[in-house]
Amino acid sequence: MYALRCPFPIRQYPHVLLSHGGGGRLMNDLISKMFIHAFGPKPASGLHDSTVLELPAGKIAFTTDSFVVNPLFFPGGDIGTLAVNGTVNDLAMSGARPLYLSLGFIIEEGLSMEDLWMIVRSIKKAADLAGIKIVTGDTKVVEHGHGDGIFINTSGIGIIEHDLSIAPGNIKEGDVILANGPIGRHGIAIMAGREGLDFETTIESDCAALNGVVKALLEARIEIHCLRDLTRGGLASALNEIARDSSKIIRIEEASVPVEEQVASACAILGFDPLYVANEGRFIAFVPAAAACEALEVLRAHPLGQGACRIGEVTRERGGLVMLKSILGATRVLDMISGEQLPRIC
Amino acid sequence: MYALRCPFPIRQYPHVLLSHGGGGRLMNDLISKMFIHAFGPKPASGLHDSTVLELPAGKIAFTTDSFVVNPLFFPGGDIGTLAVNGTVNDLAMSGARPLYLSLGFIIEEGLSMEDLWMIVRSIKKAADLAGIKIVTGDTKVVEHGHGDGIFINTSGIGIIEHDLSIAPGNIKEGDVILANGPIGRHGIAIMAGREGLDFETTIESDCAALNGVVKALLEARIEIHCLRDLTRGGLASALNEIARDSSKIIRIEEASVPVEEQVASACAILGFDPLYVANEGRFIAFVPAAAACEALEVLRAHPLGQGACRIGEVTRERGGLVMLKSILGATRVLDMISGEQLPRIC
Numbered sequence: 001m002y003a004l005r006c007p008f009p010i011r012q013y014p015h016v017l018l019s020h021g022g023g024g025r026l027m028n029d030l031i032s033k034m035f036i037h038a039f040g041p042k043p044a045s046g047l048h049d050s051t052v053l054e055l056p057a058g059k060i061a062f063t064t065d066s067f068v069v070n071p072l073f074f075p076g077g078d079i080g081t082l083a084v085n086g087t088v089n090d091l092a093m094s095g096a097r098p099l100y101l102s103l104g105f106i107i108e109e110g111l112s113m114e115d116l117w118m119i120v121r122s123i124k125k126a127a128d129l130a131g132i133k134i135v136t137g138d139t140k141v142v143e144h145g146h147g148d149g150i151f152i153n154t155s156g157i158g159i160i161e162h163d164l165s166i167a168p169g170n171i172k173e174g175d176v177i178l179a180n181g182p183i184g185r186h187g188i189a190i191m192a193g194r195e196g197l198d199f200e201t202t203i204e205s206d207c208a209a210l211n212g213v214v215k216a217l218l219e220a221r222i223e224i225h226c227l228r229d230l231t232r233g234g235l236a237s238a239l240n241e242i243a244r245d246s247s248k249i250i251r252i253e254e255a256s257v258p259v260e261e262q263v264a265s266a267c268a269i270l271g272f273d274p275l276y277v278a279n280e281g282r283f284i285a286f287v288p289a290a291a292a293c294e295a296l297e298v299l300r301a302h303p304l305g306q307g308a309c310r311i312g313e314v315t316r317e318r319g320g321l322v323m324l325k326s327i328l329g330a331t332r333v334l335d336m337i338s339g340e341q342l343p344r345i346c
Numbered sequence: 347m348y349a350l351r352c353p354f355p356i357r358q359y360p361h362v363l364l365s366h367g368g369g370g371r372l373m374n375d376l377i378s379k380m381f382i383h384a385f386g387p388k389p390a391s392g393l394h395d396s397t398v399l400e401l402p403a404g405k406i407a408f409t410t411d412s413f414v415v416n417p418l419f420f421p422g423g424d425i426g427t428l429a430v431n432g433t434v435n436d437l438a439m440s441g442a443r444p445l446y447l448s449l450g451f452i453i454e455e456g457l458s459m460e461d462l463w464m465i466v467r468s469i470k471k472a473a474d475l476a477g478i479k480i481v482t483g484d485t486k487v488v489e490h491g492h493g494d495g496i497f498i499n500t501s502g503i504g505i506i507e508h509d510l511s512i513a514p515g516n517i518k519e520g521d522v523i524l525a526n527g528p529i530g531r532h533g534i535a536i537m538a539g540r541e542g543l544d545f546e547t548t549i550e551s552d553c554a555a556l557n558g559v560v561k562a563l564l565e566a567r568i569e570i571h572c573l574r575d576l577t578r579g580g581l582a583s584a585l586n587e588i589a590r591d592s593s594k595i596i597r598i599e600e601a602s603v604p605v606e607e608q609v610a611s612a613c614a615i616l617g618f619d620p621l622y623v624a625n626e627g628r629f630i631a632f633v634p635a636a637a638a639c640e641a642l643e644v645l646r647a648h649p650l651g652q653g654a655c656r657i658g659e660v661t662r663e664r665g666g667l668v669m670l671k672s673i674l675g676a677t678r679v680l681d682m683i684s685g686e687q688l689p690r691i692c
Contacts, residue, residue, distance in 0.1 A: 023578025023624075024683035028587070046514030046591030049436035049575065050409030052506060057403030063396030064448035064501055068486045090395035102410035104499045106452070138499075140414045142690060146494040151486075153450045155410055155501035160398060168392030229395065232369025241374070245392030278369075337370035344488060 006117050008033035016111045021141030031139065034117060038124045039103075039134040051136040053100060059160040061096035063087060066153040070344045072115065074193035076185075076204030080122030082280060082346060083152040085209045086231070088130040092211040093227040093283065095166040095218060096158030098130060103137040103154055108147030119150065130209035132156065164224055168245035171225045175314040176292035177250065178285045180213060180299055181206070181307035182258035183235055187277035188266045190345050199266055208281030213302045217285065220298045226286040230279040231346055233337055237276070238284060239312075239322045240336040249319040252312035252334065254326045275324075276337050278345040286314065352463050354379035362457045367487030377485065380463060384470045385449075385480040397482040399446060405506040407442035409433060412499040416690040418461065420539035422531075422550030426468030428626060428692060429498040431555045432577070434476040438557040439573040439629065441512040441564060442504030444476060449483040449500055454493030465496065476555035478502065508564055514591035517571045521660040522638035523596065524631045526559060526645055527552070527653035528604035529581055533623035534612045536691050545612055554627030559650045563631065566644045572632040576625040577692055579683055583622070584630060585658075585668045586682040595665040598658035598680065600672045621670075622683050624691040632660065 008030060019026040036042050043051070067083040077085075084101065091098040103123065107116070127134055189205040191197065210229060217224060226246075228238045235257065243250045259267075259274045267274045281304065287295045292310060299305030315323075324334035354376060365372040382388050389397070413429045430447065437444040449469065453462070473480055535551040537543065556575060563570060572592075574584045581603065589596045605613075605620045613620045627650065633641045638656060645651030661669075670680035 018689045019684070022683070022689065023580075023583050025681075026684065027578075028682065043513070044515060045511060047587070048513045049439040050407040050442065050502070050504070052440055052442075052513075053406050053408055055401060055403070055406055057401070060399050060401055061396040062399055062446060062448065062503060063482050064450045064499065065484045066450040066452050066486045066499060068452060068488050070492075093395040094398055096396065096398075100408060102408065102501050104410045104412040104450075104501075106412050106414060106497055106499075136409050138411045140412045140497075140690075142414050142494060142497075145491070148488060148492040151452055151488075151497065153410065153412060153452075153484075153499035153501075155448050155450075155499075156396070157408060157503070158396070165391060167389070167394045167398075169390060232373075234369075237369050241393070245388075335371075336374065337368070338365070338372065343364045343368065344486075 006034055007037055010113045010117065014113055016107050016109060016113060016116060016141055018109050018141050018143065021139050027139060034120060035137060038120045053135065061091050061094040061158040061160060063090040064153065064155040065090060066151060067346055068151050068344050069346050070148060071193050072149050074205060075189045075202050077207040078119055078122050079150060079152055080119040081126045081207050083154045084123055084126035084130060085207050085280060086346060087154040087156040088132055088209045088211055089229045091156050091158035092214040093229050095162060095164055095214065096160050098132040098156055098158045098211050100135045100157045101127060101132045101154055103134055105139045106147060106151040107141045108149055109141055109144040111149055130211055162218055166224050166227055168226055168242045171242065171246045171248060171286045171314050173314055173316045174289050175225055175286045176289050176310055177312045178287065178295055178299065178308055179311050180283055180305040182260045183230060183279055183282055184259055184263040184267065184274040184277035186280040187342055187345055188263050191270060191342060199262060201262055203262055203266060206279055206281035208304055210281065210283055210304060213304045216298050216302050217295060220294065222291050222295045222298065223288055224285055227283055229283040232278055234276040234278055236334050237336050243322050244320045247318055247320045249315045249317045250312060250322045251315050252322060252324050254324055256309060256311045258307055258309055280346065352380055353383055356459045356463065360459055362453050362455060362459060362462060362487055364455050364487050364489065367485050373485060380466060381483060384466045399481065407437050407440040407504040407506060409436040410499065410501040411436060412497060413692055414497050414690050415692050416494060417539050418495050420551060421535045421548050423553040424465060424468050425496060425498055426465040427472045427553050429500045430469055430472035430476060431553050431626060432692060433500040433502040434478055434555045434557055435575045437502050437504035438560040439575050441508060441510055441570065442506050444478040444502055444504045444557050446481045446503045447473060447478045447500055449480055451485045452493060452497040453487045454495055455487055455490040457495050476557055510570055512570050512573055514572055514588045517588065517592045517594060517632045517660050519660055519662045520635050521571055521632040522635050522656055523658045524641055524645065524654055525657045526629055526651040528606045529576060529625055529628055530605055530609040530613060530620040530623035532626040533688055533691055534609050537616060537688060545608060547608055549608055549612060552625055552627035554650055556627065556629055556650060559648045562644050562648050563641060566640065568637050568641045568644065569634055570631055573629055575629040578624055580622040580624055582680050583682050589668050590666045593664055593666045595661045595663045596658060596668045597661050598668060598670050600670055602655060602657045604653055604655055
């Protein structure tokens with residue numbers, strides 16, 4: 001259906017109007033002829049204020065994320081892809097199987113209806129790929145000049161079907177830290193898209209749903225202690241958050257952290273440190289040293305883990321710090337970034 | 347705690363900076379010293395990408411809503427109160443007991459940190475009053491001029507503890523329609539706040555959490571067929587959506603629809619029809635005629651149903667329309683509003 005014609009009269013309404021969020025007939029038209037057309041049939045009992053779902057007893061994961069990326073379309077994806085994968089990944093990082101997604105649009109008056117339809121198709125495609133169902137939504141429109149094209153919130157519910165407790169507080173001394181592939185592509189793709197930079201080859205965002213590769217680790221019965229996807233703030237911020245929340249000292253070898261040559265060159269030109277650049281399809285896994293080799297094999301056998309490698313370990317000291325052994329051999333504290341390298345990366 | 351001092355250094359950062367959404371240290375400070383301070387302790391296992399919750403087996407309700415109300419503060423509430431109650435009410439309208447709430451902030455750079463703190467306190471207070479827990483969140487900051495103060499998304503999970511199916515598809519011929527009180531206060535309060543209008547007395551928003559009054563109906567074992575809160579588009583749009591989704595014809599008596607005198611006067615001055623004006627603490631209930639008297643008694647015994655009354659009924663015809671018998675005795679189709687009366691009412 002990704003290529004299907006939209007039954008909503010885009011020619012009649014080439015741009016989103018305030019009334020498309022006003023709760024009246026125009027909003028109902030947009031919802032039924034574009035959103036419900038794309039995301040599936042409305043329930044037999046009629047659209048209602050909330051959706052009723054059946055869940056088995058047990059533990060669920062629940063998460064929310066808003067997406068304000070600029071530009072809306074970038075090499076390797078768009079805000080729609082990002083909004084689905086970002087929340088799917090947050091669920092996957094708790095070891096949950098993503099089931100249900102909500103979708104909240106805040107649209108700026110004047111957004112091209114064609115762009116909205118492209119974003120809606122991306123959302124549908126990404127949700128199908130990740131195996132998550134869009135079950136509820138909301139649409140608001142703000143006046144031109146009081147938003148920026150479109151902001152999207154997604155919240156997700158997943159189910160936890162194992163007995164592991166996957167969280168920062170559960171990392172152990174001696175744990176090995178694995179990454180599923182080279183870092184920094186998303187941030188550089190956005191930067192290039194935003195500034196109209198032209199590198200020799202197009203660097204595409206790594207944006208992807210990580211629930212499949214996490215499922216592979218779980219099915220192989222790897223004793224996962226923690227997972228974390230590397231988004232805003234990059235690898236360095238993710239490691240710092242986990243070190244702080246676990247009061248452990250984490251050691252990373254810079255030479256072991258994979259960075260593709262074109263990303264490294266772009267970072268050098270732009271003055272960025274790839275350790276702080278955002279990703280949207282990369283994660284780190286903390287596993288016991290004894291399970292590291294098997295975990296690496298499982299990762300490398302998956303399309304989203306082919307570039308997986310070991311990047312560091314949890315030391316036996318207490319602290320709440322990240323130490324980096326640089327390429328030159330010196331060891332220093334790898335701090336959390338103070339502000340940010342690049343606003344509105346996701 | 348609603349009056350407590352905020353441990354976040356508001357004097358040092360009197361306005362929200364882009365870096366407060368950048369994923370680095372400033373964002374972590376804002377989250378830990380303001381949000382976590384207000385909304386409760388972080389889990390022992392550390393903050394993670396999603397929250398893990400225990401749910402009993404059975405049916406849940408899931409909903410999402412974004413709030414873009416302008417102005418942020420208005421008589422009777424603010425965007426924080428609204429963001430909690432709006433989602434609590436969407437859950438309650440499915441007959442669910444609200445349990446968990448997510449909170450997504452999209453903040454415009456430059457928002458007063460004092461205003462943010464006031465909104466955070468309102469959220470905490472409203473969540474406590476409604477008995478819902480804030481369990482996960484997200485913070486984004488967009489550049490000045492690309493947002494409007496703050497937009498808030500809340501998504502909610504509730505649990506359904508009865509066997510009723512409360513949805514538009516379940517209304518029956520002969521059902522009586524009850525409203526829990528006089529309509530139109532929220533829309534007029536916002537309008538007055540926005541335009542600096544000064545009516546003789548201040549009209550306060552009716553913003554309130556409706557889960558308590560719905561619980562009272564359920565506990566009295568009223569056979570509820572459908573519930574709907576009256577938000578954007580007002581009573582007329584809610585009735586039209588339900589008529590359409592159930593293919594029934596609904597009849598309303600204008601003289602039976604309660605409107606407070608000061609709201610009626612304000613509507614007359616502003617040229618609004620109260621049937622289309624937004625509410626945030628009003629709902630309609632469809633119940634069998636035989637249960638209508640008891641349901642009215644239950645409603646009137648609750649603080650949020652003191653002004654409850656019967657406003658109409660579901661006819662025995664098929665159609666998908668709302669018919670209004672006007673005060674003058676003429677009957678006409680009460681249509682869904684085409685655009686909207688007032689943008690950004692919620």
